[in-house]
Amino acid sequence: MSIQVKFFASLRESLGQSETTVEQASTVTEVWDLATQSATPPNNLLVAVNLDYANMQSQVKDGDEVAFFPPVTGG
């Protein structure tokens, strides 16, 4: 099993990594804990699974891409 994990913007800088891989996880929370060594997630953390918004309780499976990022500020 392999799940690709990405971090963006200020979260990428504060964690010091842009992407990693997690081998075993069934929820986004488990992905976060494994990818960040159980860092405390920011209150305003956003998450996407396979390019769609998700939440920390969302299920993940082999081959998924999970992205974590801060509030967006485009436009």
Place this chain on the structure above:
Amino acid sequence: MATHILDEDFQPYQWLSEFSQQMPAGRDGAAASFIGTMRDYNDDATVRTMTLEHYPAMTQRYLEQLEKQAKTDWPLNDCLIVHRVGEVFPGEAIVLIGCWSAHRRAALDACNWLIEELKYKAPFWKKEQNPSGERWVESNTDGL
């Protein structure tokens, strides 16, 4: 419908002109557009440049979803979204939204909805470079 994410400066009025010239003459009775440009200040601080980061695959997909949703919710004949990424300088355009419809209400309301949805949900992030260093923009202004 068209969605473009550009990594270099673009001329929004030229884009509007060229895009609308491809449309059938006489079809649209209304066109509404929004153009967002970079200011040289934010929160009373001077801003020299700004870097726009995005999540390429998700951003493209999300903007396309917004266009589809707008065409479902309003009787739009056409729609255009253009957004910058990379290093942006004061005065340069950041975002362009155009909506075309038979009557004004659909174009105006869809354009307003698209920019608000884009600002609060499309995965872009701004980082400002100012004389004392750099900082991430933490949130958007509330529809002001």
